[in-house]
Amino acid sequence: MLKNNNAAKPLPTEKAKKEKKKLFHVEKRFNMALWQSVLVRFGFILVAVFFGLLVLTMAYSKINPFVSFGNLFIGAFGSLDKFLEFLRDSALLLGVGLALIPAFKMKFWNLGGNGQILAGALVCVMLMVELGGTMPDFVIVIISLVAAIIAGAIWAAIPAIFKAFFNTNESLFTLMMNYIAAGLVGIYIYWRFPDESNIVPAQAHGRLPILFNSNVLIILLVATTFVGLFLYLKYSKHGYELSVVGESINTARYVGINSKKVIIRTLILSGAICGFVGFLIASGIDFSITKETTHRGMGFTAIMAVWLGKFNPIISIGTAMFITFITKGMSQVQMSNSRYITDDSATNIVMGLIFLFVIASEFLVEYKIMYNKNGKETDIFEIIGNFFKKVFGPVGRFLKKVFTAVGRFFKKVFGAVVRFFKKLFKIKDKPEKKPVKDAIDSLDEGSMEDSEPEKSPSKKATSGRKKSQKEGK
Amino acid sequence: MAVLSSLPGVITLSVVFLFGCIGETISEKAGNLNLGIPGIMCFGVVGGTLGSLIYMRLIYPAMPVTANAFGFVEFISYALLILLGIVFSFAFGALGGLIYSFLTTTLKANQNVTGLAITTFGAGIGDFFMSLLRSGDGFDLCERVGKIYGFHFTNATLSDGGLIYDDANWHMGFISSNNPVANIFSQPSLVYICFILAIVVFIVLNKTRIGLSLRAVGENPATADAAGINTDKYRYLATIVGCGIAGIGGLFYLIKSQGSWDGTYELQSYGWMTLALVIFTIWNPLIAIAGSILFAFLYSIPSYLNVDMVTGMFLTLTPYIVTVVVLIFTSIFGKKNVLPPGSLGVNYFREER
Numbered sequence: 086m087l088k089n090n091n092a093a094k095p096l097p098t099e100k101a102k103k104e105k106k107k108l109f110h111v112e113k114r115f116n117m118a119l120w121q122s123v124l125v126r127f128g129f130i131l132v133a134v135f136f137g138l139l140v141l142t143m144a145y146s147k148i149n150p151f152v153s154f155g156n157l158f159i160g161a162f163g164s165l166d167k168f169l170e171f172l173r174d175s176a177l178l179l180g181v182g183l184a185l186i187p188a189f190k191m192k193f194w195n196l197g198g199n200g201q202i203l204a205g206a207l208v209c210v211m212l213m214v215e216l217g218g219t220m221p222d223f224v225i226v227i228i229s230l231v232a233a234i235i236a237g238a239i240w241a242a243i244p245a246i247f248k249a250f251f252n253t254n255e256s257l258f259t260l261m262m263n264y265i266a267a268g269l270v271g272i273y274i275y276w277r278f279p280d281e282s283n284i285v286p287a288q289a290h291g292r293l294p295i296l297f298n299s300n301v302l303i304i305l306l307v308a309t310t311f312v313g314l315f316l317y318l319k320y321s322k323h324g325y326e327l328s329v330v331g332e333s334i335n336t337a338r339y340v341g342i343n344s345k346k347v348i349i350r351t352l353i354l355s356g357a358i359c360g361f362v363g364f365l366i367a368s369g370i371d372f373s374i375t376k377e378t379t380h381r382g383m384g385f386t387a388i389m390a391v392w393l394g395k396f397n398p399i400i401s402i403g404t405a406m407f408i409t410f411i412t413k414g415m416s417q418v419q420m421s422n423s424r425y426i427t428d429d430s431a432t433n434i435v436m437g438l439i440f441l442f443v444i445a446s447e448f449l450v451e452y453k454i455m456y457n458k459n460g461k462e463t464d465i466f467e468i469i470g471n472f473f474k475k476v477f478g479p480v481g482r483f484l485k486k487v488f489t490a491v492g493r494f495f496k497k498v499f500g501a502v503v504r505f506f507k508k509l510f511k512i513k514d515k516p517e518k519k520p521v522k523d524a525i526d527s528l529d530e531g532s533m534e535d536s537e538p539e540k541s542p543s544k545k546a547t548s549g550r551k552k553s554q555k556e557g558k
Numbered sequence: 559m560a561v562l563s564s565l566p567g568v569i570t571l572s573v574v575f576l577f578g579c580i581g582e583t584i585s586e587k588a589g590n591l592n593l594g595i596p597g598i599m600c601f602g603v604v605g606g607t608l609g610s611l612i613y614m615r616l617i618y619p620a621m622p623v624t625a626n627a628f629g630f631v632e633f634i635s636y637a638l639l640i641l642l643g644i645v646f647s648f649a650f651g652a653l654g655g656l657i658y659s660f661l662t663t664t665l666k667a668n669q670n671v672t673g674l675a676i677t678t679f680g681a682g683i684g685d686f687f688m689s690l691l692r693s694g695d696g697f698d699l700c701e702r703v704g705k706i707y708g709f710h711f712t713n714a715t716l717s718d719g720g721l722i723y724d725d726a727n728w729h730m731g732f733i734s735s736n737n738p739v740a741n742i743f744s745q746p747s748l749v750y751i752c753f754i755l756a757i758v759v760f761i762v763l764n765k766t767r768i769g770l771s772l773r774a775v776g777e778n779p780a781t782a783d784a785a786g787i788n789t790d791k792y793r794y795l796a797t798i799v800g801c802g803i804a805g806i807g808g809l810f811y812l813i814k815s816q817g818s819w820d821g822t823y824e825l826q827s828y829g830w831m832t833l834a835l836v837i838f839t840i841w842n843p844l845i846a847i848a849g850s851i852l853f854a855f856l857y858s859i860p861s862y863l864n865v866d867m868v869t870g871m872f873l874t875l876t877p878y879i880v881t882v883v884v885l886i887f888t889s890i891f892g893k894k895n896v897l898p899p900g901s902l903g904v905n906y907f908r909e910e911r
Contacts, residue, residue, distance in 0.1 A: 257834075440679070
């Protein structure tokens with residue numbers, strides 16, 4: 086009995102000790118500086134690109150990774166045309182991203198970007214085909230623009246209505262809407278053009294007008310949309326409401342926001358912008374439609390772009406450009422090695438790696454890992470920092486000493502030289518602006534105005550010397 | 559009659575869906591909405607091909623199989639052939655699942671984004687390694703892999719130059735006749751394995767303690783955590799096993815297409831179809847057997863029926879429309895057991911609230 090009691094007692098304490106001894110522990114982080122988070126992400130991206138090129142090199146020993154790295158840049162910036170195309174594709178991706186941002190801010194997982202783009206493009210092409218030649222081109226453009234926007238809005242509004250009223254799972258619903266839209270495109274092509282090998286021929290009528298270059302107007306239009314949406318999210322009441330709904334539907338109800346209305350309204354906006362992008366693609370670039378009109382699933386790529394951009398429109402510009410840069414660059418890498426790589430697998434691998442690495446890096450930004458030592462918790466970043474300090478501390482201190490000595494020496498030498506030249510050319514330093522406090526003091530001492538001119542020259546001289554020393558350094 | 563003659567092909571196709579659907583059901587029941595299934599299936603194809611490559615390079619030379627003599631060694635050789643493919647495709651799929659669950663469970667990354675990233679990555683890996691494996695010293699591996707995965711104890715002839723198979727007999731050998739009804743049951747071994755797997759998974763999910771815990775984690779991880787269930791462990795296990803099963807689906811795609819390989823595009827579209835199927839079958843592997851056959855039927859019927867292109871395309875579209883309708887109906891009239899798992903798509907972080 087006694088033994089049993091003894092055995093039973095230590096158990097809970099042991100357990101407690103065990104729990105205390107848990108080495109790592111994850112906590113939410115609130116205070117990461119912007120430069121730190123940018124540094125972490127870019128570090129991970131670089132590692133991902135490195136890994137991707139490494140895989141290529143290992144698989145095809147004839148590919149030179151350094152040349153490939155150069156080709157990455159040639160693909161996007163090689164010529165003016167390439168650059169404009171790069172800008173255009175970034176703009177389109179950004180456009181879809183802009184459509185998704187309001188929905189995502191509301192925590193409505195709109196995975197239906199592809200479907201909404203296709204809906205817009207399909208309606209646009211249908212109008213181009215049917216109305217072409219019967220009326221002036223600019224009328225067709227306007228009609229198809231409006232129709233495409235409406236089509237995209239409807240395509241997004243259907244899942245939104247069901248989400249608002251019956252809480253239907255929106256990510257699955259919008260996903261299905263993609264396939265339905267793609268199917269409708271196929272049906273339309275086979276129905277309208279059963280002969281010509283089932284391709285919609287490039288339409289001559291209803292094209293977007295050309296401004297300098299066929300890409301410029303598209304870029305400008307997306308830029309306008311960007312400004313509009315940015316202002317809408319930042320300064321309008323709607324923008325505020327949708328972020329409240331995203332945070333908590335209960336809170337929204339509490340403060341008197343009709344969340345159903347907000348959901349439907351936001352998704353109509355989201356779909357409308359997607360439809361607009363569809364219009365831009367159909368009327369400005371392809372003049373035709375296929376199931377691949379969405380550029381290999383732009384709706385999905387845009388999700389990555391805005392997610393990397395933290396649903397912030399301005400950061401999303403950068404991420405959209407980065408993703409387009411990698412896509413264009415990798416297709417250039419593939420083209421220059423077309424004997425070895427026959428498909429876009431290399432692009433997908435590098436892209437996938439970058440996505441995965443950045444997703445992983447997000448953890449370090451959002452959370453901090455606490456290392457537990459003797460019951461005292463410290464951030465693991467700090468430990469690494471301290472380690473570096475320990476290792477490089479002596480070296481650093483030594484270097485600091487050396488540099489300060491060298492600095493002092495230079496100060497002396499150059500200070501003397503500068504002073505000498507100043508004396509030589511009789512350069513006078515400009516009178517320094519008095520700090521406000523001094524000015525007030527001098528006002529207080531108003532009666533002693535006469536003595537001031539005597540004081541000031543000496544002050545000027547000292548400050549002048551200091552300045553010259555700085556220059557010398 | 560057209561319907562009857564199409565059935566063997568339909569069932570073969572349905573198994574691709576069914577593998578993916580079972581895997582995704584397990585994963586979603588634990589609360590992980592894995593949009594990476596298309597990519598995972600591509601992983602599986604690579605794994606399966608690699609497994610058979612290993613068989614052909616290492617085991618076949620040691621244990622050759624000839625049509626004349628079929629004894630114990632030959633049987634082992636066949637068994638290894640099938641096992642290696644399954645094990646490797648499972649392992650590759652599970653690897654994808656490991657990446658996914660590491661990112662979502664341990665690193666608390668967004669599930670939708672992670673899934674899409676896995677899909678992109680998997681498609682790249684699939685295209686890349688398949689073209690690499692296929693172009694190896696002028697011998698089209700895929701074509702062979704596709705043809706050897708039936709239990710074809712009869713007419714398979716193997717020569718020194720590799721494996722030569724009779725196209726007509728890549729189904730299970732014990733029934734071979736021109737009777738269309740009999741042909742329905744003449745399927746590769748994996749078909750039967752898959753149907754049994756569906757039943758097993760159903761029992762495990764609904765009748766065992768593990769299944770109960772798993773569903774609890776998916777419904778409400780906070781409650782499950784309070785009840786002493788290790789939520790992270792369950793999510794990891796469910797996703798890894800689920801992805802492994804989906805990976806076998808990728809291998810079966812190669813078998814279904816009898817080894818013809820033209821990029822991952824078609825396989826990816828099957829993967830997305832799988833996601834629809836999971837909803838359609840309201841997260842129930844038993845219904846999934848029927849559902850996958852229905853989907854495969856709708857998907858492939860235009861090529862059997864003599865319909866024009868437009869009607870055919872509309873028929874292939876119906877699975878998605880039906881899925882949407884099911885989604886709406888379950889959300890309006892659904893009882894608890896037909897709704898999506900409560901915390902589907904949401905990560906659990908204990909210190910969140």
